[in-house]
Amino acid sequence: MLRLERREQPPRALVAAAPLLALLVTAAVGAVLFALLGADPLRGLALFFVEPLGSAGALAELAIKSTPLILVALGLSLCFRASVWNIGAEGQFIVGAIAGGGVAIHVGAHPPRVIVLAVLAAGAAGGALWASIPAYLRHRFQASEILVSLMLVYVAELLLDYLVYGPWKDPEGFNFPQTILFPAATRVPRLVDGLRTNIGLPIALVAALVVWVFLFRTARGFELDVFGAAPRAARYAGFPERRTFFTALLGAGALAGLAGALEAAGPLGQLTPHVPAGYGFAGIIVAFVGRLHPLGVVLSSVAMSLFYIGGELAQSRLGFPKSLTLVFQGLLLFALLACDSLVHYRVRRRPAPVPPANAGWAARRPPAG
Numbered sequence: 001m002l003r004l005e006r007r008e009q010p011p012r013a014l015v016a017a018a019p020l021l022a023l024l025v026t027a028a029v030g031a032v033l034f035a036l037l038g039a040d041p042l043r044g045l046a047l048f049f050v051e052p053l054g055s056a057g058a059l060a061e062l063a064i065k066s067t068p069l070i071l072v073a074l075g076l077s078l079c080f081r082a083s084v085w086n087i088g089a090e091g092q093f094i095v096g097a098i099a100g101g102g103v104a105i106h107v108g109a110h111p112p113r114v115i116v117l118a119v120l121a122a123g124a125a126g127g128a129l130w131a132s133i134p135a136y137l138r139h140r141f142q143a144s145e146i147l148v149s150l151m152l153v154y155v156a157e158l159l160l161d162y163l164v165y166g167p168w169k170d171p172e173g174f175n176f177p178q179t180i181l182f183p184a185a186t187r188v189p190r191l192v193d194g195l196r197t198n199i200g201l202p203i204a205l206v207a208a209l210v211v212w213v214f215l216f217r218t219a220r221g222f223e224l225d226v227f228g229a230a231p232r233a234a235r236y237a238g239f240p241e242r243r244t245f246f247t248a249l250l251g252a253g254a255l256a257g258l259a260g261a262l263e264a265a266g267p268l269g270q271l272t273p274h275v276p277a278g279y280g281f282a283g284i285i286v287a288f289v290g291r292l293h294p295l296g297v298v299l300s301s302v303a304m305s306l307f308y309i310g311g312e313l314a315q316s317r318l319g320f321p322k323s324l325t326l327v328f329q330g331l332l333l334f335a336l337l338a339c340d341s342l343v344h345y346r347v348r349r350r351p352a353p354v355p356p357a358n359a360g361w362a363a364r365r366p367p368a369g
Contacts, residue, residue: 004345014343019289019296022335023303029331039318047317048310048328058309060195064267065305068093070204070298071259072283074211075252077292081215082224082248083231088134088149089256090280091156092127096257097264098160099126101179101271104186104264105168111185119186120203120261127257128250130156135249139242145249157276164271179271188266200262207255208294215294224248256280278326285333304329 027045034044052058072089079086100123107115134148164177173180188198215221226234227244235241259279264271286304290296311325 001350003348003350004341005348006345007343010343015291018339018343019291019300019336022289022332022339025335025339026328026331029335030328033327037320039320044314044318047313048306051313052306052309057195060192060197061309062302062305063197063201065308066298066301067200067204068259068263068277068279069283069286069301069304071207071255071262072279073286073290073297073301074204074207074294075255076283076287077290077294077297078211078215078224079248079252080287081228081292082244083228084245084248085146086131086134086149086249086252087146087284088131088152088280089252089283090276090278091149091153092130092253092256093260093263093280094153094156094160094276095130096123096127096260097271097275098156098163098260099123099257100261101182101264102168104182105179105271107183107186109183111183113185115186116188116265119265120188120258123261123264124254124258127260128254130257131249131253132246135246138245153280160271160275161273164273168271170270177273181270182265186265187269188262196267198262198266200266203258203262205298207258208298212294220244220247256283282329285329285336289332289336304332307332 027049030048031041031045034041052062072093075092076086076089100119103115103119103122107118130152131149133152134143134145137143137148138145161177164179168179170176170178170180188200191197191199191201215225223234223239223244224247226237226239227241231241234244260275263277263279264275268275282304286297286300289300289303290298307325307328311320311322311328314320314324315322
């Protein structure tokens with residue numbers, strides 16, 4: 001029989017290598033999955049891990065997918081480090097897109113170019129406002145932030161549907177549920193002519209640097225870490241729990257809302273029911289694969305973006321369902337959990353129990369009476 005024995009000090013090399021090993025396990029299981037579906041495993045893996053890196057246009061698309069994942073996962077890392085379980089980043093992303101899109105729609109046909117800053121600021125404010133709801137309910141009524149933030153995702157989706165099917169619907173859109181196209185001045189500027197990469201990528205990288213400084217070079221970041229690792233010690237030290245809780249949730253909401261505004265004013269250019277792309281939920285996996293560290297989040301966002309683009313390529317070229325992307329995301333999460341278990345625990349063989357010396361005599365003894 002086997003048992004798990006906790007390691008006193010997990011080797012740093014194993015801790016660092018676990019995400020990479022999880023990615024390799026995901027690729028191996030994915031190859032088996034392609035074979036079971038009747039496709040060439042090597043061709044399937046090439047669609048996921050090679051073609052998204054094969055040209056300037058492919059790299060531009062990879063950057064577009066990575067940008068919202070970086071921002072969302074950075075915010076979730078703030079929460080998870082403080083043991084604040086924000087599961088509603090998807091809703092904060094949607095409300096950020098609504099807030100930024102609302103500014104873009106109502107500024108007129110020819111606004112000044114600087115209005116794009118107002119669009120992004122409105123998105124961040126909308127996401128933070130949406131995140132403040134579970135923060136307030138947790139502080140005032142001890143409501144679970146897990147349930148409240150998750151349920152607010154569906155409220156945000158219904159709010160988006162109401163707007164694009166109702167008051168914000170494009171009157172010249174042939175009855176499609178969509179808003180008007182945003183004016184050119186409200187659209188996020190592109191970095192290179194001919195490619196779709198926009199300034200969202202440098203914004204996300206700057207945000208990663210800011211989060212790193214906050215976490216590892218400020219007293220507030222230290223408070224947040226202590227509350228996550230030892231909440232009783234943090235209270236004993238006099239750290240304000242309410243401030244830490246609101247800082248984590250509002251920071252996460254602002255970053256997710258900024259991601260939503262960048263998505264709406266960037267690749268989409270309007271609001272539709274398809275704004276929810278699952279970035280809020282994928283960001284949870286990205287945050288943990290990245291070890292809740294800003295640099296790790298950036299790298300794991302690129303890996304997760306490969307799954308998004310690979311899933312689209314597999315759908316168009318191999319006829320596989322779009323849900324294959326979600327399968328790879330789930331495989332990566334389970335592979336990481338398994339690798340982490342082996343990092344923090346070692347497998348030991350449990351010795352067989354030794355029977356007592358008189359066990360045989362007791363078994364042969366006639367019953368009393």
